Amino acid sequence: MKLSDGLERARRAYPVLKRHAADVDRSDRFASESVSAVRDEGLMGLLVPAEFGGLGGDLDDLVLIAQCLAGGCLSTAMIWAMHCQQVDTLVRFGSPALCDRLLPRIASGSLYIASVTSERGKGGHLLTANAPLGEDPGCLDIERDAPVVTGGLHADGYLITMRAGRSAKDNEVSLVYAGRDQVEVRPEGDWNALGMRGTSSGALRIAGRVPSDQVVGEPGKFPVVAVESYIPCGHLAWAACWLGAARAALSEFLTVLHSPQRPTTLQSSSDLVAERIARVRTALELVSAYLARTTEEVMERRRLDKSMDDPAVQIHLNVLKVAASELTLQAISQLVGLGGLSLGYLKDSPVPLERYLRDLQSAPLNYGNDRLLVATGLLSRTDRSVRLI
Ligand SMILES: Cc1cc2nc3c(=O)[nH]c(=O)nc-3n(C[C@H](O)[C@H](O)[C@H](O)COP(=O)(O)OP(=O)(O)OC[C@H]3O[C@@H](n4cnc5c(N)ncnc54)[C@H](O)[C@@H]3O)c2cc1C
Numbered sequence: 001m002k003l004s005d006g007l008e009r010a011r012r013a014y015p016v017l018k019r020h021a022a023d024v025d026r027s028d029r030f031a032s033e034s035v036s037a038v039r040d041e042g043l044m045g046l047l048v049p050a051e052f053g054g055l056g057g058d059l060d061d062l063v064l065i066a067q068c069l070a071g072g073c074l075s076t077a078m079i080w081a082m083h084c085q086q087v088d089t090l091v092r093f094g095s096p097a098l099c100d101r102l103l104p105r106i107a108s109g110s111l112y113i114a115s116v117t118s119e120r121g122k123g124g125h126l127l128t129a130n131a132p133l134g135e136d137p138g139c140l141d142i143e144r145d146a147p148v149v150t151g152g153l154h155a156d157g158y159l160i161t162m163r164a165g166r167s168a169k170d171n172e173v174s175l176v177y178a179g180r181d182q183v184e185v186r187p188e189g190d191w192n193a194l195g196m197r198g199t200s201s202g203a204l205r206i207a208g209r210v211p212s213d214q215v216v217g218e219p220g221k222f223p224v225v226a227v228e229s230y231i232p233c234g235h236l237a238w239a240a241c242w243l244g245a246a247r248a249a250l251s252e253f254l255t256v257l258h259s260p261q262r263p264t265t266l267q268s269s270s271d272l273v274a275e276r277i278a279r280v281r282t283a284l285e286l287v288s289a290y291l292a293r294t295t296e297e298v299m300e301r302r303r304l305d306k307s308m309d310d311p312a313v314q315i316h317l318n319v320l321k322v323a324a325s326e327l328t329l330q331a332i333s334q335l336v337g338l339g340g341l342s343l344g345y346l347k348d349s350p351v352p353l354e355r356y357l358r359d360l361q362s363a364p365l366n367y368g369n370d371r372l373l374v375a376t377g378l379l380s381r382t383d384r385s386v387r388l389i
Contacts (some may be wrong), residue, residue: 017072075198
């Protein structure tokens, strides 16, 4: 697939996302029309290899498309980005039989996969799990509490982290695929959140029995899957989504600033305004460059069949997530300040900065920056040469 082909598809879906973003946020409902538009453009199969009917795209396509979609609706972009993260994991670690069953359905747009890693009690920690898989010969029993699942009630399948067995330790984690028709899914609470309201990320209880070939990667070895696929793909795609939203906000802000809609007290020719715009632009330039460079690093290592299990690479991926989440949120906050009451703060401003601000407040939490900063600090001890990106 040419890089521009996926982007063209995203550009065709974009007006639908843009049109529905405010209503989805206001009504606190899943972004169905926008997700359908993304499905109709074949983008759910972006990372599915062409031999399974997918677009055969790569991570550079993922980050470009995520930015474009997020400029229309950040909720939809994150729903799609998290689905792509699950697809990358399946493509790389699913058994041949599981890939044969699932990838053609993903490519056709009929299988949307949600992510279940958070769990009550352990919080967000990715590499541990409490609920154990029950093992009968040939089958695995799942009984899982899932406090936050983006698109959970709308998904056609789930990738779920589980403790590898009843006698396994909490860091012996397996990743298991469960089709929606194989499990009972019960909502356990609404998604009444500050932002990202179109993601319908409410709590679920998931219970059922799946064949044992639905473990993705080696049983109990989820950290390998996480390091090679889940974390790189997730951090690149999320950072791209947040950057896309912040970039759209700046672009819309500049358009209004140089139009008759501009509040009369906001002087587009003032040095103070120019300096503040420059600060926002600087933040976005830095995130963009770091995202591009990290994408190259991950793609290069994949091309050379080199593992991501390298302290410097892990640090770069963590820095990307933390920096992108903080700088894009800060950029929106600066635009709100610059726009003042009517352009920055009111819900009916011509630039929906208050929605961007509420949505981007989720970025440092989705996966907790505190956890990543602690990990980065510990990893730094083993990279004493300080190999910068
Ligand atoms: C919009 C959105 C969508 C999401 N979608 C999904 C999804 O689809 N699937 C899914 O499984 N999860 C999802 N999540 C959950 C997400 O991945 C995180 O698990 C969750 O946001 C973390 O919850 P928490 O903020 O309570 O932090 P936790 O990581 O659970 O931490 C709890 C508290 O402990 C603090 N803390 C953490 N580590 C340390 C430390 N080492 N030292 C000191 N303090 C520490 C944190 O600052 C925080 O205050 C989503 C979250 C959001 C916001």
